[in-house]
Amino acid sequence: MRRDNKLTTIGFDADDTLWQNEQFFRLTEKRFAAMLADHGEEEHISARLLEAERRNLAVYGFGIKGFTLSMIETAVEVTQGRVPASVISEILDAGREMLSHPIEALPHARETVEKLAGAFRLVLITKGDLFDQERKLTGSGLGDLFDAVEIVSDKSAATYSRLFSRHGDGPAKSMMVGNSLKSDVVPAIEAGGWGVHVPHELTWVLEHVEAPAAEPRFRQISDLGQLPGLVESIVSAG
Template sequence: MSAPRLTTIGFDADDTLWQNEQFFRMTEKRFAALLAEHGDHEHIAARLLEAERRNLGLYGFGIKGFTLSMIETAIAVTNGDVPGSVIGEILAAGREMLSHPIEPLPHARETVENLAGSYHLVLITKGDLFDQERKLAQSGMGDLFDAVEIVSDKTAATYARIFSRHGEGPQSSMMVGNSLKSDVIPVIEAGGWGIHVPHELTWAVEHAEAPVAASRFRQVADLGELPALVETIARAG
């Protein structure tokens, strides 16, 4: 019995199609500098990461939750004595992140254009609804996707639902992204192909071991290698 034909390709957005994590790292450095008298950068960053992990279930992924976690961390490390001016700086940093122009990653647009029309393309991303919609609009790639799904988290159940709604199920689908934890492992668990496109910066919460033993795991150096890989998988199917 032949394998199901590849019909649908999902793309992650942040740090797959455009830069994202670098702005969080830049803001983290700015935040640590504001609180330098209460600890070095490593200490402040570790306290912030603890707050982010705690708050994911409440605030979800994205800049707004990150900003609230910075405020919470500032209150904690100063024992409640954080100046109002520092809170103002944190809020300003969050607003700057929400208005920063997107920076497409190499080969992003040409690769999506190459695959559009031949496959059903779905953008699948986590984060704040307004911010993700803003970035997609700025990217100029919105019209290349047949569907957009902004989700609270990426699990095997999430992918099974999305690829059944917008395709012929996960067995006939592929997910492309920079996060092993969110973009690769769960879609393989759902029965699809997981294609890892590494990014030089990965948030600690997204770290995971590569599922190298999985038959539907692949890795490419950048998006420029994706069309050839897709063709190889499609021919084999």
């Protein structure tokens, strides 16, 4: 692998690409629905929570803190303002537990990042709460392998154009790797880079879009263990 080829910079998403994340949201959502079982079926409570999350993204952004506030808002709504203080306390406890959960690396995460480090500029590009993302990166033990870390409020083509120009040789010589087609793959391709989709069994519904299958710079792999080989093939073809 040589850095003088056309691909010089690789960006990695964090949550559900390098380590587990969504599963903790799903478990907490089930716990939340159980707290409010007297006010509706699990599907109804979850649907109301999703509505609140959708409304609140522009205000709270992505992450556990916004999720916790959306749970509180939903509890107030479905109980018509009569939610007990004990339930609010339990919701806050659930949020704190999520914020302190041990980091669970996904298969091949470390070995793949280690193989690519040094041969390419590696940039971690993740969205969410600053403190929580920093905590997870530290807990993962992967932080020293990245040349740069960017925690952003959202991911768009403009985001990738800016970051790959700042930390690399521009989006045309860059690749973004992640589990979200909406946040990691499509906007990276729109910016002019490569977009590599690594599907995760759990992906938040608000991150679902159609795969850009017709795009020549779109690739999909089943796990991170396949990434070095894919990168080698792209570099060799260049």
